Amino acid sequence: xxxxRRLGRSPAxxxxxIVAVLALAGAAWYLGSPLFIKTTLNEGLxxxxxxxxxxxxxxxxxxxxxxxxxxxxxxxxxxxxxxQLQFVDNLHNGKGPVRVVRIGDQRLLRxxxxxxxxxxxxxxxxxxxxxxxxxxxxxxxxGALKATNGSFNYDIPANADxxxxxxxxxxxxxxxxxxxxxxxxxxAGV
Numbered sequence: 460x461x462x463x464r465r466l467g468r469s470p471a472x473x474x475x476x477i478v479a480v481l482a483l484a485g486a487a488w489y490l491g492s493p494l495f496i497k498t499t500l501n502e503g504l505x506x507x508x509x510x511x512x513x514x515x516x517x518x519x520x521x522x523x524x525x526x527x528x529x530x531x532x533x534x535x536x537x538x539x540x541x542x543q544l545q546f547v548d549n550l551h552n553g554k555g556p557v558r559v560v561r562i563g564d565q566r567l568l569r570x571x572x573x574x575x576x577x578x579x580x581x582x583x584x585x586x587x588x589x590x591x592x593x594x595x596x597x598x599x600x601x602g603a604l605k606a607t608n609g610s611f612n613y614d615i616p617a618n619a620d621x622x623x624x625x626x627x628x629x630x631x632x633x634x635x636x637x638x639x640x641x642x643x644x645x646x647a648g649v
Contacts, residue, residue: 496607499607500610505612538558538559539560540558541559542626544575551631551639552575555575556570577607581638583604584598586640588625588626590642599616601614624643627640
């Protein structure tokens with residue numbers, strides 16, 4: 460016992476050292492693992508739902524007019540705005556297109572075949588600013604990043620005024636760091 464104390468290796472010291480090593484290993488894994496862990500999700504675009512029947516038009520004789528009682532064609536996807544994910548630095552960057560898409564009455568943000576560097580606690584916002592700048596109080600939160608690679612969607616609330624939002628921001632909450640962003644350009648004619 461005297462010799463163990465003399466060497467500074469009492470049972471309490473060993474237990475404390477083990478706990479410290481485990482805590483450090485856990486923290487290192489949490490902070491470092493996103494740098495080499497990639498996740499992939501390939502989510503399709505949702506399908507627009509058509510109204511049950513097309514309204515009948517009195518006296519319509521055109522060949523292109525829908526017959527009464529037949530289902531109306533579903534509206535295909537319409538790209539309202541789009542942009543490219545940008546490079547922040549060697550640890551924080553993304554590449555690939557993001558699009559604001561309307562399908563019927565639904566609006567969504569679409570990440571299409573993207574590659575984004577991972578980080579802990581990453582989230583997606585629509586920002587009123589450009590160039591990777593944003594403020595939580597004026598941005599629209601869409602959710603946690605679903606994957607680092609692939610194609611995936613985020614629903615945009617029906618009451619959101621899309622004319623206010625100028626960019627998409629991917630943000631690491633754990634370190635308050637910009638991971639990547641895309642300035643959105645409205646599509647002509649939309």
